[in-house]
Amino acid sequence: MKLYYAETLAPRKTCAVAKYLGLPIEYAFVDLKKGEHKKPDYLAINPNGKVPCLVDGGKSLWEADAIICHFAQRAESDLWPRDGRQIDVMRWLSWNSHHLYPHAGSLYFESIIKPVLGLGEPDPAKVAEEQGSFRKLAALLDQHLKGRKWLLGDGLTIADFSVAVSLPYAKSAAIPLDEFPEVRRWHDQLNAFEAWRNPFPVRPVTPSANAARNA
Structure with missing residues (x-):
């Protein structure tokens, strides 16, 4: 599974759930300030031009809440209850x-x-x-x-x-x-x-990333 994310609100929940469940995720940082979410290669997997987006095999899944449901299902976790x-x-x-x-x-x-x-x-x-x-x-x-x-x-x-x-x-x-x-x-x-405290994967820190992460 490959998760495209930025260090902003909606991606935060996906990164937190993935880390909590210990899922084997490949992370791909999308630099919003550089407009990487609007480039053709990213729009090919998420035509909304938003983050996060998950690619799991041949399937592309948008929307953070859908992604965390998918994570919990994949892990067979009670984070997604299997009852009423x-x-x-x-x-x-x-x-x-x-x-x-x-x-x-x-x-x-x-x-x-x-x-x-x-x-x-x-x-x-x-x-x-x-x-x-x-x-x-x-x-x-x-x-x-x-x-x-x-x-x-x-x-x-x-x-x-x-x-x-x-x-x-x-x-x-x-x-x-x-x-x-x-x-x-x-x-x-x-x-x-x-x-929850530290959901995002470690990556080289830029000034803009550091501001968003530590705000």
Whole structure:
């Protein structure tokens, strides 16, 4: 399996799950700043021009959530439950994709990606707006996590890796994580895993990569 990635939010979850499961992955770094995701050879495997993308044999698989499902299936891991909990996993993947992630991702973009790409300083009005939206959704998540170790209860699943993907950047992206004690506790549990703290493979460090990785 060959995983095309960048050191940004969506690829982070795929790298974390692959490392957690100990999968034999060949990693291919895609330099977004150089526009490598828009070059013909990359568009041939992912016409969306986005990262991550997985090539497994003759199959090309886009979208981070689909990739982590595939990883868990390949490993025959309970991260992708083989019972009725699959529906709950899909519920949380969908909720994150349509609700939490867009707002957390916007904060990540304003505070981390814009400076790396030379797009200027964060827009204070945009940051305030996205923080307000994040707070509403994080309050729902905080309530759900009361009495639960993980999103689905006692068992860790790919839903935890997906929904939490923006939280390692909370401080540098002005994400108000500390206002939500249950969400903070839940994320602290993920931080106990080396695969979550340091998901990306080691590669020669460039200034732009270092800024994104350590933000």
